Amino acid sequence: xxxxxxxxxxxxxEEQLTAMAGGSFSDPLQTAALTAAVFCRYGxxxxxCIAMLNVLRGPRPLSQYEIQFLRDRLxxxxxxxxxxxxxxxxxxxxxxxxxxxxxxxxEPLPNEPDxxxxxxxxxxxxxxxxxxxxxxGEEWLLWEEMLLADIRTPAKDDPWA
Numbered sequence: 614x615x616x617x618x619x620x621x622x623x624x625x626x627e628e629q630l631t632a633m634a635g636g637s638f639s640d641p642l643q644t645a646a647l648t649a650a651v652f653c654r655y656g657x658x659x660x661x662c663i664a665m666l667n668v669l670r671g672p673r674p675l676s677q678y679e680i681q682f683l684r685d686r687l688x689x690x691x692x693x694x695x696x697x698x699x700x701x702x703x704x705x706x707x708x709x710x711x712x713x714x715x716x717x718x719x720e721p722l723p724n725e726p727d728x729x730x731x732x733x734x735x736x737x738x739x740x741x742x743x744x745x746x747x748x749x750g751e752e753w754l755l756w757e758e759m760l761l762a763d764i765r766t767p768a769k770d771d772p773w774a
Contacts, residue, residue, distance in 0.1 A: 615718040618646040623653050623713060630665045641753035642717040644669065645731035645744040648755055649697040649715060655683065656691030671754035686761035696735040696764055703737055703774070706767040719744075729753055737764030 624630040630647060638644045648669055654662040663683070667674040675683075687693060692707040700710030718741070719731030727748040732741035747756040768774040 614642065614720060615716065616640075616642045616646075617714060617716045618643060620650060620713040620715075623650045624665060625654065625658075626661050627664050627668050630668055638669070638752040638754060641729040641746045642719055642731055644746055644753045644755065645719065645733060646715045646717045648744055648758055649694050649733055649760060650713070652687070652694030652760065655687045655694070659683075666755070669755040671749050671752070673754075683761070690763075692767055693735075693737075693761055693764060696737045697733045697742075697760070701736045703765040703771070704768050706769050707736065728756065733760065735760075735764055737767075738762075 620633065624633055624647070630651065633650075634643060634647060638647075648666075651662060651665040651669060654665065663675060663680060695701050695707045695709050697715055698709030699714040699716075701707040715733065717731050717733055719729055722728040722730055722745075729746045729748070731744045731746065733744060734741045742760050742762070743758070744755070744760065745757040746753040748754075766774075
């Protein structure tokens with residue numbers, strides 16, 4: 614299953630996030646795409662980013678360890694989540710095209726009907742990155758993501774560019 618999502622703007626707070634999902638996180642591909650969009654907020658408002666991630670995670674809010682992990686992975690590298698949107702490459706310092714377009718491809722995990730794995734492609738990585746979602750009722754909520762591993766250095770920070 615594959616879908617492309619287009620966002621006129623990225624979510625700035627919990628209300629906008631929920632509105633962008635149509636009031637429910639019933640589409641696992643959309644939930645994964647929104648996860649990347651939420652991470653984009655980290656560089657301008659960490660607390661809003663964390664609050665939105667907690668919405669995506671449902672009954673399992675981020676622990677202090679996970680919040681520290683975000684700080685370690687995104688501190689000084691706030692460009693990483695933007696790399697998942699169309700047009701964002703190292704050459705343009707991961708500046709995505711407008712409106713924001715992101716492609717998601719995924720399928721349920723074999724023998725695990727309540728889990729769904731979605732792959733998102735980064736303009737700075739050779740292979741897509743996984744997002745795992747878990748079903749709670751009719752919603753697909755964020756269970757695990759591997760979106761924050763390092764990617765190619767943006768041209769502005771690369772002495773070899």
